Amino acid sequence: MGESGKSRAWEAYRYPILLLVAILIGGVIGWVAGPKADVLKPFGDIFINLMFTIVVPLVFVNISSAVASIANLKRLGKILGVMLAVFVATGIVSSVLMIVGVSLVPPADGVQIELKAPDELKPLQTGEQFVNAFTVPNFSDLLSRKNMLALIVFSILFGLAVSLTGEKGRRVADGLSLLSEVMIKLIKLLMYYAPIGLGAYFATLVGVFGPELLGSYARAMSVYYPIAILYFFLFFTLYAYMAAGRGGPGKFWRAAVSPAVTSLATSSSVATIPVNLEATARLGVPKDIREIVIPLGATAHMDGSCLSAILKISFLFGLFQMPFHGFETYVTAIVIAVLSGVVMSGVPGGGFIGEMLIVTMYGFPPEALPIVAMIGTLVDPPATMVNATGDTAASMLVSRILEGKGWMNKA
Template sequence: MTNELHNNKSLSLTSRILIGLGLGLLVGSIFKWIIGGQDDVYISLGFFDLAIKGFFVDGLLTIGGSIFVASLKMLVVPLVFVSLVCGTCNLSDPSKLGRLGGKSIGLYLLTTAIAISIAISLANLVSFDKIAGLQTSSEFVAKEAPSLANVIINMFPTNPISAMAEGNMLQVIVFALLFGIAMTLSGEPGKHLAKTFNNLNDVILKLVTLLMNLAPIGVFCLIAKLFSSIDYAAIAELVKYFFVVLLALFIHALIVYPTLLKTITGLSPFTFLTKMKANALFAFSTSSSSATMPVTLETATKKLGANNSVASFTVPLGATINMDGTAIMQGVATVFIAQIFAVDLTTSDYLMVILTATLASVGTAGVPGVGLIMLAMVLNQVGLPVEGIAIIMGVDRLLDMTRTAVNVTGDCMVTCIVAKTEGELDEGIFNDKHAAEQLEEIHFNKK
């Protein structure tokens, strides 16, 4: 009996999340069949229909999933601020921030440009003009995206407390960097304050671990709710578009990222991808790089071995400006919309799409509905009808989940490269298959 309990406890967090995801998909699909069944099924299961829709889907599943996502988002601002202050004040050379910034932004823009190039190339190999039943009467009205100049100006907060309350990550990052540099230059008082921040950082990371142990339940609720209400007919109509985007995402995550990592650092791509499993599952279930940021930061430091002084800078920055998954969607969507509206795009148009989407990944940082806003910008740039966005919105939810998993994988890949080139990567931790596994356990009876 003791051995059985030990074996159950030894089940990894990744395995528990996968079980939660699989059960959520199964339960959600069953609920969908019952709620959206044929007329005869409706008649015989009318009571269960109401019970499942009202009590489970709109009740327990919605509450459980919302609490899980809200709990992750709750940690984002304090984790980023405290971790970034700790990382900055621990730098012996504050000028190192310039190198970190240059390398990080350069790599993020490079991977984004590669992503959209792959997407456009794949999309042009597929003909979308034979897809039937598409309606273009509905319109999508995009909010106006801010200019790049305004984004740069707005990076500097007039009220840092307000920036934290509103979750404006660029302003929080800038304030944390300035605060950390000031602590470094303050001598003895800064050292005393640094100890407090380091202790606070340990407590916050333990809170992250606590929430990670609840992840299987949260993932189950999110996936079950999604599959109980998703419109399968919409997916069927756009199946080719869906799978082209999915293929491009997999190529980018499983070929481009590992190739860059191996070429620049010599680190094992297999080890990297293996350690990204739990993080990618978190991102897939939440569809939010920001909500997944606490888990991404812990993965980068505790599992991949990146020093906190690097990871606390590159991970929040990546969650803000790294839009590789979204860029892939834009590339395929542009070709798709152009073909169904019978608009021919020239080579210069495609180059303009690549340039616009790459720069927009920074220019629209922090804007709600960033993916659709960026796509509207791209379509306008090459003269395509913006109302075409309404056609792909039916399947965008599932693709958005996969895009987020790709984005967080890119965040960790760039973190590893920057940390390795700065001599801030512990290869012993990176190569340790069981690194941080003990940190995923919570013992409430510990004295």
């Protein structure tokens, strides 16, 4: 490789390498310092707070801008329809993979857990929870990242209203487009601090929670982590190949490192939205597709959560000496996993609601809830990494279906 080739390679990989080195250094500091590493937490919190601060205006501006600029409303319908199909399909694939894993290595074998009932197990109030997920009673509530799905619905409707206004709405649409560019510049400014913030945050995670993560539920974690890593590398490479051909995986992994590292360190798909939008822009995903798929994916595309749902179901089956095998058992588990990972993830407190769904659908006693809640906590970092990076892959698949074989070359 010539000097120019080396230079281009360094330019492409420089920032991801810097992030990975910062994370590695933070992990080593946390491991050596132990709980004392908590002193670095404020430096990580600064970065997390900055990312969360930008998320609400970013989601509103980008989604409403994308919808307002779509002259053909059939295009919007196609994007949403194809996106949902991709989300469900990848959720099923991840669920089937975990079923294979837990069939080969039952996660509850030899596990001794003292059952402790929660204070109260409230029944699922699906209607009320879906109302709270998609709407809020006051406009000011939209300004909170806790109501992301309601904000997304409002942003789509606002953009739709701008589009339907016709020529008079063009000024608003142009203004939203300019605001979108400003937000992208703001993201780039914040990312200069990312190596420091993520390194400090990771040092705290390893230093404070390392012993707990290495102790309890070791067998369940020994099943989840390798399968999540396998899905992460093998299936995302496959999705990238399906989406963009032979050159797709290389381009995907060059762009996906930043979202993957950010989500792993922050354990938040929402905090990863700005980084993911930048990554998909580098991949050449059309603006209207990436600005709809990425924010919606952060709340409703959860391959990592589907993996963990199957693990939780299998774990409880083993704990209560119930056989986890048979076609009907597997199909039911997949349906519940996709519901908890794709549908319930958009509901406030979605992770806990998904766990309640597992317990109530199977009729497990209330004591089962804290058990699966602990598993959810322990698998959260890699699950979030799979969730967030899956949004990048999903945007490529949606682009391939809607734009055709050469979509990346068009960009």
